[in-house]
Amino acid sequence: MAELEPKPFPPGRYPLIVVGSGPGGLQLTYCLTRLGIDHAVLSQDDAPGGMFRRWPVFQRMLSWTKPYTGFDRSSREYERYDWNSLLAEEESCRGVMPGVMDGTSYFPSRPEMERGLVLFAERTGVRVRYGCRWETTRKDAGGDLVLGTSDGEYRAPIVVFAVGVAQPFRPPIPGLADVPHYGELRSVESYADRRVFIIGKQNSGFEIASGLLPWARQIILASPSPAKLSVNTHSLVGVRARYVQPYEDSVLAGGVIILDASIEELKRAGTVYQVSTRNARENLSLVVEVDDVIAATGFTAPLRDLPELGVRTVGQSRLPVQTPFWESASVPGIYFAGTINQGSQGMMKHGIPSNSGAVQGYRYNARVLARHLAQAHFGVKTARRPMAADEVIPFMCAEARYGPELWHQRSYLAHVISIDADRGIVDEGISPLATFVDLEGPDGAAIALESNGHDDLYPIVYVRRHGAAVKEHLLPGHPLLDFERDEHRSAIAAALEPLLSPSLSRPRS
């Protein structure tokens, strides 16, 4: 077992340090190791898994792993259907999750997810110093970041924090500090025949409501604005279908009440709570008496003293603001990995965020980040594959149909091909779309997938030519999501026509 190994990485100076051993930290250290980047990994936990060692509280994931897809489970194409396995080059380390699931659901249980992460760590041999708690951060005169930890002092010019977004957040509502937060839920039996008020209408609130349906007498879910549902937003924004049952219970008047109201105050009155609410639209106040209140009011990133060091944050979750390559926008040398990558907003086309908050999104960020760190800070040149001109259009169609990075990180990660008269045609690999669109670079094209919030997803090609503004070309959708059809080949050919001249027909050495 990885956790039984002697402690690696004693205190000292390292070229790079990763903090965290959840899926984000594991994925990043695996990718850095593959690229030959010397680094240390520190974790306050005793074993791999991060938040999945404890949560979700009702012990089943929201992200699916579809066992039967027609694709080999170690193939790249399979990743589109497997949201939970980490990425690896070695066949034995790929598609780990379906092998640990018992077949009762395509949503792994929490123990199955934890087991999958432990197996990944064991099979890939990633090394982590467990039981080493990061406590303080400062910069020394030489520009190194200095981490004070429970095991001593560590120094590095670059530190990547993969510390999750799982620190309970309570808004400053009078009386709220005294009620349990999501992770402090008691045993479900203790809510039998009780009236439960849940503050918050996101997945954590609906997860608790779903779990208490067989126990609570009455469940009230409340927050200022109406609940969003993922099936309506066509994205991971909103309550996932797995937790929608309380919503149906509410509309069919089964005992769940969903209030669109601000919570003004909570007062303890003997054995009950008086919850004061105010509806925004009619400005109506309503006081509700309940037996229990649960704060499902979200989570923040546990950044400790990083804001004092200058790390700028945004939003209620205190996410660090990040560049497209997940570096702090305000403190160079500090990077982020894992679910905290939500702070890099990307293109936000149609207002839809990336899937960087979930494993299936940030596992790809970690691979791109490792390559970026290797190139930008360690002078490692990763190989780029030359392409022939007649390869380009079929390749882009295939990426649109099967490329897992594009499927999981829509309008956020793209497959980039540079098309240059001197260098020829080169597959540049996966890159943040915003860097291709907004930064200068060689002529070329990027293919991505996109959702507009109401229709099925569709491919989109961005073309950069002669330093002019990048142009977008929307490709047709398809009812079966087959983007390798004549209409797609024709549309890509038309978009690339100014770039694909006969002189570029052969790859250069």
Next chain:
Amino acid sequence: MAVGELADTIAGFALFADLTTPQRENVVDVFTEQWFADEEKVLRQGFSGSGLYIVIDGAAAIRIDGVDRATLRAGDYFGEISCLLGEAPTADIVAIGALRCLVLPSTQVESFLKANPNIMFRLLQGEARKVRTTTKWLS
């Protein structure tokens, strides 16, 4: 920024002048807070997909074909025309220094405005002022 703090901040903006505190909290709950670095693009000229943006603090340039035409500041909003017409933005919006905004995706703008007629009226007034300014400039 916490919901209460944001709700207080937008109390001074013309668009939300008629709202009660719970209504402003509702606005903050529906919108998403975003932060942009200097020279970062918020909206891109000619690209599909837009949103209604409200500047919380900082400034942004309205840039058409690479030329800055005007500056947006706290309380100003942009993206509403592309949302209402379902068309691509006709300008880049580019952060000048650090810029903090609230954003509502274009897909939610219609239902939001219909549910908040006071905000719709204030937005209409804003559009009327823009038309008036353009008319004066043309005459």
